Amino acid sequence: MEYEGVIGLEVHAELKTETKLFCGCSTEFGAEPNTQTCPVCLGLPGVLPVLNEKALQYTVKAGLALGCEISAFSKFDRKNYFYPDLPKDFQISQYDKPLCEGGALEFFCDGERRKVGLIRVHLEEEAGKLIHFPDGESGVDFNRVGIPLMEVVSKPEIHTPDEAYFYLLGLKRLLEYLEISDCNMEEGSLRCDANASVRPRGQEKLETQTEIKNMNSFSGVRKALAYEIQRQIEVLESGGRIVRETRRWDPDAQKTLPMRSKEWAHDYRYFPEPDLVPVVLEKAWIDEVRATIPELPDARRERFIQEYGLSQYDSGVLTSQKAYADYYEECTRLHSNYKALCNWLMGGVLRELNERKIGIGELPISPKMLSDMVRMIDEGKITSNIAKTVFAEMAETGKAPERIVEEKGLSPITDAGEIEHVVEEVIEKNPKPVRDYRSGKEKVIGFLVGQVMKAAGGKADARLVSKILREKLKE
Secondary structure, three states, rough: OEEEEEEEEEEEEEEOOOOOOOOOEEEEOOOOOOOOOOOOOOOOOOOOHHHHHHHHEEEEEEEEOOEEEEEOOOOOOEEEEOOOOOOOOOEEEEEOOEEEEEEEEEEEEOEEEEEEEEEEEEEEEOOOOEEEOOOOOOEEEEEOOOOEEEEEEOOOOOOOOOOOOOHHHHHHHHHHHHHOOOHHHHOOOEEEEEEEEEOOOOOOOOOOOHHHHHHHHHHHHHHHHHHHHHHHHHHHHOOOOOOOOOEEEEEEOOOEEEEEEEEOHHHHOOEEEEOOOOOEHHHHHHHHHOOOOOOOOOHHHHHHHHHOOOOOHHHHOOOOOOHHHHHHHHHHHOOOOOOHHHHHOOOOOOOOHHHHHOOOOOOOOOOHHHHHHHHHHHHHOOOOOHHHHHHHHHHHHOHHHHHHHHHHHHOEOHHHHHHHHHHHHHHOOOOOHHHHHHOOOHHHHHHHHHHHHHHHOOEEEHHHHHHHHHHHHHH
């Protein structure tokens, strides 16, 4: 029997607010454990939560960008469960009246546009963090308790691990463009739980699903889903049945392992949060939030194609992160060779970022420096080969390209007589390639041009070298 996977994703994104969801404690990452807490976020007796309006705006902003229906009336609920990192023994979340319902996320997977529907987008508070020590004991850091957490719940319309991976990339990109979350998985700002099941291909009915937790990277989600789908198929083909449970991904063993039986909604004993009034949103307020939505990734990608003459692929790479697109557009305001700027950004710049494992904001090369260097190439002030040296030096020192060329004496050789002298030396030292070229083997010219460039220390203009070389070879 042929099976297909059925996947639904629950993505939790910490919102980029300065204070927590119901109190004034800081949300800054990296503070000493338990130094950013107060009676409200610790749930001490007699305290009252007050809703953070910025977190409300950010959640509605995401809902609007995802095409959700924004609820005029929503409320908060208590979700009761007993974990050591939840000091109140309940989490303030949303149940039957969320802020945003419906909507969809569109993204590309394997070169095709996909669309996955959403069930809801709601707002809740973050739990704390358990810290496990080498001696086997554990501690609890409550700094994270109460940080605004937005949950995006998809419909079970994802069918492969690859689709799940690109769905997550698309959602992360959207949240970064909206500037409502830093989406830093290393700091726990973006996390994902996956609900997975399998069914005979062509069947509409959903089968028993398992929930997978403990996935701290998008590649981890893809690997965990691939394993879990195959595991479920093997269970069914061996005559077994799938048990509804929560499993965790073990990246060392590269497998999912059972954690506990999966909770149902009634297990959480939801009831309305009595200390918070319902949220009633007026259309005028929603329209104000709508007006803050910037140009979104898909629209920006299409504009890059039309405005800068880029390919679908190039535009897709440049708009994959808002910071890349902003950097590129700053370059285009300073120099008009759009394709060359794109090539350097996708080549040298991204290579530096990957090798150093840094963001583009940490790169010593500013948009002005890169555009000035490309202009110098276009004006013949440096060759493409010299530019590679200049780029490497800019990345290392942060110096302007003009200064690097001056300090290192990298100005190109433009004197035809000097290049002619080097060409003659190369012809004399390479008799066989010269004979091959003169006998009709045109491709040999590339080797000879390379030898001249090498002898000239990369400073000669390749076009001028090729012209003079061909003329000499005809003699």
